[in-house]
Amino acid sequence: MPHEPITTLPLTVAVLLSVGRHPVTGRARRADQDARGLELALSMAAARIELVHAGPFDDACEVSMRGYLGMSAGHAGSGADSVTLVDQPSQADVVPALCRTLSESLAPQLVIAGERAEQGEGSGMLPYQLSESLGWPLVGGIVAVEGVEEGVATLLQALPRGQRRRLSVRLPVIVMVNATAMAPRQSAFGPARRGTLAVVEQPAVHDAAQDEWRVQPARKRPKRLKIVKATSARERFKAAAAKSDGGGGQIMKDVSPDEAAAAIHKLLKEEDVLR
Amino acid sequence: MTIPRRDPRRERIARNRCHPEHDVVLTEQEHDGASAAEWTGPNGLRRRDPRQVGFIGPNGIKRIDRSGAQQSATLGTRATRTTAAAATKRHVEIESPAFMVAVVPDMAGGRLSSHDRDLLGLARQLADADGNSPGAVLAIVMGPHKESQWGDAGVDRLMAFEDSAFDGYSPEARLAALEAVEREMAPRYWLLPDASTGGADLGRRLAARLGERPATGVWSIEPTSGTSTGWQCTARGGAGSLDIQRPLARIVLAVEECAEPVDETRHAARPLALSQPLPRLLGRIDDQGRVPVDPAGIALAEAEFILSAGNGVKDWEGFHHAARVLGATEGASRVVVDDGFMARDRQVGATGTWVTARVYVAVGISGAIQHLQGIQRCDKVVAINKDPDCDMIKRADLSVIGDAGDILSALVARVEQEREEQRDAA
The missing domain is CATH 3.40.50.620 (HUPs)
Structure with missing residues (x-):
């Protein structure tokens, strides 16, 4: 079979969208991480974008989907102005339906998802289950797609403390955006109204495990207490009257700048922050 | 069943502090597990010798510490033995x-x-x-x-x-x-x-x-x-x-x-080990290594290494140069932000950013309480300051008293020299 360059094929990017929840008012909105994912997709040049949402088609759903559609101004031809809405009842396992939609009708090479949903269980398992059932690799914590060449995507991954790492993955791949990815653009009213919602029917699978759960608003977690295991009155007193131990540091007085710099340099090297 | 045998002579000697064999008997008793200050008397009562407990305080007055933390010299070995037993975990x-x-x-x-x-x-x-x-x-x-x-x-x-x-x-x-x-x-x-x-x-x-x-x-x-x-x-x-x-x-x-x-x-x-070695597998994800990141672009809250400037900094060019050479993210106290030397998003403290750096170098910052709150979660704090009595020095793990500009330039020279040597060696 002759080798076919994949670069000639237009890259299809599917962005998985969810219904967000405003942390203060509790109103439905576009979810922050999914909006970042859409922003990531819009920043990629010459890509066809498929917006996919699976869940019940109600008012909250429409409000938040229009929030995403409002980001498509100037990208009208790319597919960002229409959402494929896989209609599912409210307590359904959406993974089989989503999996079928992605593999049969949309056939993307790159799937972008957020890390956690803002409503419901929010376990963050959906991309992992999709990756397992589609057999595609999954990469988390992505802040940018640097390029796609010959079927290999070069991705930039966020590490703790603002560090970055470069990865290359063979397509097709599922990526999860990090919270430090580029902030989503504002949602505009006109494109949000003009955008279309295309409802797709898929058989639903009821999630029976959730029936036995008890869900309530989160209460404040108890603060961890300092447990004092004293055997004598003296130790108990010392623990109760203990002040934070200050003054433990080394103080260098009357030293030349060179000696001072040497001491600081030694500490910086010990802590391994000089690169 | 063994009957507990008592030695009345030894008990008498133990009670009599003037007896020539008093100390010997006491140490023997201690070896047997009985305390010198406390024993069972002839009638089965617990007896205590108040002269055996306590210690002589700094003013020459006898003190009895009932917590048991400090004991007289004769009981010292015993006390350490019990605390050592408590320290060992099950x-x-x-x-x-x-x-x-x-x-x-x-x-x-x-x-x-x-x-x-x-x-x-x-x-x-x-x-x-x-x-x-x-x-x-x-x-x-x-x-x-x-x-x-x-x-x-x-x-x-x-x-x-x-x-x-x-x-x-x-x-x-x-x-x-x-x-x-x-x-x-x-x-x-x-x-x-x-x-x-x-x-x-x-x-x-x-x-x-x-x-x-x-x-x-x-x-x-x-x-x-x-x-x-x-x-x-x-x-x-x-x-x-x-x-x-x-x-x-x-x-x-x-x-x-x-x-x-x-x-x-x-x-x-x-x-513990697995019975079989792990199979080699062909990964589809290829790690191409870390990407150098501009430290100035890292958000202050998640920066690992912060060089922070306060009112004591006079040579601003030198400070920015030092941050570049050291690869540190720049921070600032409220005063220099108010005076317009640094941007507002660089302010560290209760009204600015609460930082979590591993190493925080405070240059010319005396340490207002709001600032110290902001650096609570830093691991190592280095203070460079002229005033040896300021609060930042009390918080710092390493404090250097001296002129901030001179010390920073000496530090920069040292780091540059070391990099030069590494390049020559390579």
């Missing part, structure tokens, strides 16, 4: 565990983090629930580590994989190792930290591969009779807005402070 050895509880700590920085220790405490709760058939806690470590106190953290079995396949970003290799453990040992529970340092990703991968539904964001577990596992858990859901009470799953991703870390016992931490 050793626990589980020879044939009924089941395994597998814990995969994140090992950020090669050591057990506090989150990992909490998780091991949670694992101990699950393993020790039934006293007749205790389970064993199995810790699985991938890649090199520097941790030595596994037993104190509550680990019964330790499985350490030393392989170059686990370097860098290697979720596929790690998942394959966990799968091999699952095939060979089939632990009853899998516990992973629900943290962005690795456990959250690996745990979800494992759950998807094993086809299990994990309990994520778990923050407490309690025994119950209503579920098949005998445990139920409370987990955070919906971006922290919901508490979900559900039966405990086989794979548990627990958040920080999910349980108290192990404190009172020491466990065996016996090394």
Whole structure:
């Protein structure tokens, strides 16, 4: 079979969208991480974008989907102005339906998802289950797609403390955006109204495990207490009257700048922050 | 049955401080386990010698410390013996565990983090629930580590994989190792930290591969009779807005402070290995290494190394140059931000950013309380200041008294010289 360059094929990017929840008012909105994912997709040049949402088609759903559609101004031809809405009842396992939609009708090479949903269980398992059932690799914590060449995507991954790492993955791949990815653009009213919602029917699978759960608003977690295991009155007193131990540091007085710099340099090297 | 025999002569000598053999008898009694200051009298009563307790205080007055922390010289050895006995923890050895509880700590920085220790405490709760058939806690470590106190953290079995396949970003290799453990040992529970340092990703991968539904964001577990596992858990859901009470799953991703870390016992931490070596696998994800990041672009709250300027800085060109050479993120106190020398987003402190740097170098900052609040979570603080009595010096791990400009330029010269030498050597 002759080798076919994949670069000639237009890259299809599917962005998985969810219904967000405003942390203060509790109103439905576009979810922050999914909006970042859409922003990531819009920043990629010459890509066809498929917006996919699976869940019940109600008012909250429409409000938040229009929030995403409002980001498509100037990208009208790319597919960002229409959402494929896989209609599912409210307590359904959406993974089989989503999996079928992605593999049969949309056939993307790159799937972008957020890390956690803002409503419901929010376990963050959906991309992992999709990756397992589609057999595609999954990469988390992505802040940018640097390029796609010959079927290999070069991705930039966020590490703790603002560090970055470069990865290359063979397509097709599922990526999860990090919270430090580029902030989503504002949602505009006109494109949000003009955008279309295309409802797709898929058989639903009821999630029976959730029936036995008890869900309530989160209460404040108890603060961890300092447990004092004293055997004598003296130790108990010392623990109760203990002040934070200050003054433990080394103080260098009357030293030349060179000696001072040497001491600081030694500490910086010990802590391994000089690169 | 042995009848306790008493030696009236020795008792008499022990009571008589003027007797020439008094000290000898006292030390003998101490060896027998009886205290010199307290003994059973001829009529079976407990007797105390007030002259034997206490010590002479600094003013020549006799003091009795009833806490037992300070004892007179004759009782000193005894006191240290009891405290040493208290300090040793109870050793626990589980020879044939009924089941395994597998814990995969994140090992950020090669050591057990506090989150990992909490998780091991949670694992101990699950393993020790039934006293007749205790389970064993199995810790699985991938890649090199520097941790030595596994037993104190509550680990019964330790499985350490030393392989170059686990370097860098290697979720596929790690998942394959966990799968091999699952095939060979089939632990009853899998516990992973629900943290962005690795456990959250690996745990979800494992759950998807094993086809299990994990309990994520778990923050407490309690025994119950209503579920098949005998445990139920409370987990955070919906971006922290919901508490979900559900039966405990086989794979548990627990958040920080999910349980108290192990404190009172020491466990065996016996090394364990798989019967077969791990299979080589062809990864589809290729790690191309770290990307150099402009330190000025890192958000102050997550910067690792901060060089912060205060009112004592006069040479601003030199300060910015030092930050560039050292590769540090710049911070500032409120005064210099108000004076317009630095941008508002660089302000450290209660009204600015609460920073979490590992190393924080405060140049010419005297340390207002608001500023000290902002640097509470920094590990190492270095202060460069002219005033030896300022509050920042009290907080700092290393303080240098002197002119900030001179010291910074000397530091820059030193770092540049070292880089030059490295380049020559290479």
